[in-house]
Amino acid sequence: MFLSDTIAAISTGMTNSGIGIVRICGSEALNVADKVFxxxxxxxxxxxxxxxxxxxxxxxxxxxxxxxVLLMVMRAPNTYTREDTVEINCHGGIVVVKKVLETVLKHxxxxxxxxEFTKRAFLNGRIDLSQAEAVIDVINAKNExxxxxSISQLKGVVSDKVVRIREQIMDQIAYxxxxxxxxxxxxxxxxxxxxxxxxQGIQRELQEIIDSSENGRIVxxxxxxxxxxxxxxxxxxxxxxxxxxxxxxxxxVEGTTRDTLEEHILxxxxxxxxxDTAGIRETEDKVEQIGVxxxxxxxxxxxxxxxxxxxxxxxxxxxxxxxxxxxxxxTILLYNKCDLNPAVSLEEIQDITSAPVVKISAKxxxxxxxxxxxxxxMFFDGKxxxxxxxxxxxxxxxxxxxxxxxxxxxVEEGIEQGMSEDFFTIDLMNAYEALGMVIGESxxxxxxxxxxQKFCMGK
Numbered sequence: 139m140f141l142s143d144t145i146a147a148i149s150t151g152m153t154n155s156g157i158g159i160v161r162i163c164g165s166e167a168l169n170v171a172d173k174v175f176x177x178x179x180x181x182x183x184x185x186x187x188x189x190x191x192x193x194x195x196x197x198x199x200x201x202x203x204x205x206x207v208l209l210m211v212m213r214a215p216n217t218y219t220r221e222d223t224v225e226i227n228c229h230g231g232i233v234v235v236k237k238v239l240e241t242v243l244k245h246x247x248x249x250x251x252x253x254e255f256t257k258r259a260f261l262n263g264r265i266d267l268s269q270a271e272a273v274i275d276v277i278n279a280k281n282e283x284x285x286x287x288s289i290s291q292l293k294g295v296v297s298d299k300v301v302r303i304r305e306q307i308m309d310q311i312a313y314x315x316x317x318x319x320x321x322x323x324x325x326x327x328x329x330x331x332x333x334x335x336x337x338q339g340i341q342r343e344l345q346e347i348i349d350s351s352e353n354g355r356i357v358x359x360x361x362x363x364x365x366x367x368x369x370x371x372x373x374x375x376x377x378x379x380x381x382x383x384x385x386x387x388x389x390x391v392e393g394t395t396r397d398t399l400e401e402h403i404l405x406x407x408x409x410x411x412x413x414d415t416a417g418i419r420e421t422e423d424k425v426e427q428i429g430v431x432x433x434x435x436x437x438x439x440x441x442x443x444x445x446x447x448x449x450x451x452x453x454x455x456x457x458x459x460x461x462x463x464x465x466x467x468x469t470i471l472l473y474n475k476c477d478l479n480p481a482v483s484l485e486e487i488q489d490i491t492s493a494p495v496v497k498i499s500a501k502x503x504x505x506x507x508x509x510x511x512x513x514x515x516m517f518f519d520g521k522x523x524x525x526x527x528x529x530x531x532x533x534x535x536x537x538x539x540x541x542x543x544x545x546x547x548x549v550e551e552g553i554e555q556g557m558s559e560d561f562f563t564i565d566l567m568n569a570y571e572a573l574g575m576v577i578g579e580s581x582x583x584x585x586x587x588x589x590x591q592k593f594c595m596g597k
Contacts, residue, residue, distance in 0.1 A: 141261065144170055145250035146242045148235055149225070149596035158235035161596060162224040162247055163255055168211070171224040173245040174198060175209050184224065189213035197226065199241045205234050219258040253593025257586070260578060267578025267589070268296045271532065274593055275358065282407035284358045296530070299347065300573050303340055303542075307570045310336065314559050314566075330553045333562070337546055337553075344543040351530040356441060360402065360409030361517065364436045366464065367446035368456035372474040375500035376446055377401065377414045405510050408517065413440075434463060442513075443469040446500070447487065450478040461491065469493040470512055474500050534585075538575040545569035 144164030150157065162170055171184040177195040187193060191211055197204040208227040217223040228238050243249060251257075253274075260270045272291035279285035310333060317324035365373045380403055399414040415433030437443060443464045447457060471491060473484055477499040488495055494512050498505030530536045545568040552561055574580045 141258065144247045145254055146170075146239060146247035147250035147255070147596040148239055149255075150230065150235070152232060152235075154232060155230035158228050158230040158238075160226040160228065160235065160238050160242060161250075161255065162226070162242055163217075163219050163221050163250075163258065164247070165222065166246055167222040167224045168213075170242060170246045171209065171211075171226075174241050175207070175226075184209065184211060187211045189216065197228065197238050197241060199244065204237050204241055205229055207238070218264070219255055220262040220264050221258065250595065251590075252595050253590035253597060256593060256597055257590040260586075265292075266294075266297050267581060267586075268300070268535065268576055269294060270578070271535075271589060272296075273597065277594065277597065280358070280360060281404055281409045284409070287354070287357050296535070297577050299343070300576050303343060304570055304573050306336065306340055307566055307573075311563050311566050311570070314563050318560055326559050329559065334550060334553045337550055341543065341546050341550070344539055344546065347530060348536060348539050348543065351536045354530050356517065360411045361441045362413075362439065363410045363442045363444060364413045364415060364433070364440040365444045365446060366415060366433060366437055366460050367474075368448070368454070368460070371446045371448040372472075372500040373414055373446045374399075376444070376472060376474065376498065377412060379498075379500050379503045379506050380405075380410075380412070406514050408514060410442075410513075437463055437467070440467065442516075443467045444472060445469055445493070446472045446474050447482070448475055449473050449480045449482055449484075450475045452481045453486075468516065470509065470516065471495045472500075472505075472509065473497045477502060477504070534589075535576050538572050541575075542569040542572035545572060 142165065144162065144166040146160060146162045149159045149161045168185040174197050175184055175193075175195050176198050177193055179194065184193075189212055193209045193211070194206075195209060196206050205228045210225040210227065212223040212225070214221050214223075226238055226242070228234055239249075256265075256270050256273050259265050260267060265273075269292055272288050275288035276285065276292060279288055313324070314326070314329075317326045317329070365377060367373045377399070381401060401412045401414075403410050403412055413436050415436060445460060445464060447453070469491070471487065471493045473487060473495055476497045484495065484497065494516065496505055496509045496512055498509060530539065545565045548565040549562050549569075552565070571580055578586070
């Protein structure tokens with residue numbers, strides 16, 4: 139019943155624009171369009187039009203013209219959902235687009251659920267579940283790296299990898315079962331050693347994909363970045379320089395920033411989730427103490443630390459405490475106030491840290507471009523190739539990959555313990571099915587519904 143419905147929705151943003159699109163999809167899409175569309179030239183019905191053609195006309199309801207439109211006809215199976223599809227391109231005013239949709243619904247279509255077009259594409263076998271999830275990632279991409287990775291997954295990079303690993307696993311299952319059924323013609327002698335070698339290769343591939351999830355998180359969600367430094371080092375001035383506006387209060391009074399200030403910024407296609415923190419120092423002020431504690435907590439969970447050092451003042455215990463706090467963290471150290479007479483040399487700082495050091499004057503914006511280049515090189519330069527790199531887009535995919543890896547490990551443990559080959563097929567099949575969950579070959583209906591509920595209406 140679900141797939142037999144003809145559905146319709148607005149597929150463009152609900153705001154005034156040049157063009158609005160109403161999409162109709164299903165077995166009765168052409169007939170529904172016949173009832174509302176009148177061609178300006180010719181009398182041909184929509185149901186008689188050739189696939190992938192565009193026609194100029196108008197939308198009418200009970201003889202009253204709603205709008206002038208361009209109507210696109212796409213016949214199954216060469217469509218997004220593999221069903222007959224009609225797209226009505228009308229003027230992009232909110233009122234007129236809604237009126238066109240209401241007219242379509244009045245003549246036989248029902249309103250599509252969120253993500254129902256993509257859900258039908260999945261159910262009709264045009265895309266798998268990982269590709270369907272990539273669609274929403276394309277829509278929600280916050281930067282060029284996230285977009286490139288989503289497009290790569292939409293093209294089937296993850297799917298191809300998973301399918302190839304599953305084929306290797308199934309080959310081993312088939313061989314074991316065939317040998318057990320026909321021991322006279324197929325021998326399992328020394329097979330365990332051969333299987334172990336093959337499983338080690340599969341294990342490495344799975345681990346590489348699982349390890350990529352951290353890079354994937356950074357690509358999609360942005361780099362969680364904390365700005366640290368002692369009071370009056372220039373943290374807030376640096377934030378303002380990055381933002382290009384006076385976002386944080388800056389004064390000569392130490393301890394001006396007492397709470398965290400969060401901002402999102404895009405640098406060379408890289409998303410930074412910036413947190414400006416209170417200056418870290420020993421203090422008797424209870425409010426400032428809370429700010430210092432929050433700064434230290436933020437630093438522990440950060441992907442990147444920007445440590446701002448005031449070059450016009452000698453390094454003290456506060457600076458050393460920060461260095462100790464972040465010694466295991468990915469860090470860019472900013473040698474700030476380079477426009478003033480230095481009290482600490484650049485060489486002295488480079489001797490005590492392996493982190494890249496960038497000379498800046500946050501007050502005048504000097505050195506910001508160098509910082510941006512250092513950031514890009516640290517995270518992505520030469521490390522991320524969106525054409526062939528596999529990134530997991532979400533926790534669901536990662537968990538299924540981990541389940542598959544654990545099942546493979548159990549087979550390896552069974553081999554080491556000298557277990558019979560017929561036990562191996564159980565864990566191999568578990569790994570095969572876990573990978574099938576990634577691409578949606580075997581997945582619960584409730585999970586599918588949950589995934590597609592995240593989509594916007596009309597997609």
